[in-house]
Amino acid sequence: MKYKNEAQIKKALGIESWRNLSKDKMIRFAAMMPDMDTEVALKIVEQFPAFKDFAKDAVSAIERAHESTLSANSQSQEHVQRACQEVRDILRCELNKDNLSWEEKKFLIEQIQETARMQFQKDSENKQFLDGMHKKVLIGATAAIALSVAFVGGRVMAESKDDSEDSFDS
Template sequence: MGKKMMTENEVKKKLGVDSFKDFNKEQISEFASQLPYMDRDLAIKIIDQFPDFSNMALGAINQFRLILGKLTDDAAQGQKAVIASYNKILDELVDLLKKEDVSHEERVQILERMLYVADRIAEHDKEQKRFLKEIAAIGAAAIGGAFVLGAAILGVLYKKDS
């Protein structure tokens, strides 16, 4: 697109929107890519109609915190249930070891089972931590994207002003 868009209606038509207040993420991204083709004053006028970027970013962060809190609470509950199950198995194996009529070979097998259960607990813990790291990385990328987009828009406007 070579010519500068001079009216709000031209920009709305290009972006396929009726109002700048109801932008979704894709439309905001498309808007940012169209900034070089807009008159500076028009771009500022349109940005003034956006929902406040800082409130949007804070809202995204707060929403992410709620989601992450819920995920970690759910994960913690699941983790507790799994560990409780493994502990029950370990308790039963300990009870078997306490019996006097258990042979040496059976004791070795029981100890091997206990080690296997301990390994499963450690593996489950690793999987849980990996899952939480992935969730945190996804959320951080999404929030970072919102800030980068805001900075890109402000940077283009500043460059046009200079």
């Protein structure tokens, strides 16, 4: 074990007291747990009854960021859709003029088709973006849950170790 006492762990985290443990340092603490003496790790974790709240807050922060991104994305998509529609409306009005040559009509039709292609391309990009966002949210939520499991798992392992030692003492 690399860390044998609380003082070594505090020093490694760069804190003076456990009250100074930020969310970032909480994550570092969780990552350090395999290198800690089990007894020491459990004593420290017991000082954090709010760990469940930390995990919930982390998931909530991920959800808020995701919702904000989705909202901004939706507004951007609506803007692109509206702009393409306005361009097509203008082109359609031009196309309805009686004195157009075949080349002018062909050009206007091609421009209408081009706006449709642009719109489809933006839609495809948006779907890829949303897929990536969903994956990031899933990874973030999984990480928060994994931290919770690490803390709870460490406690259960230590308690079962204590129970095993008690049964040998009898």
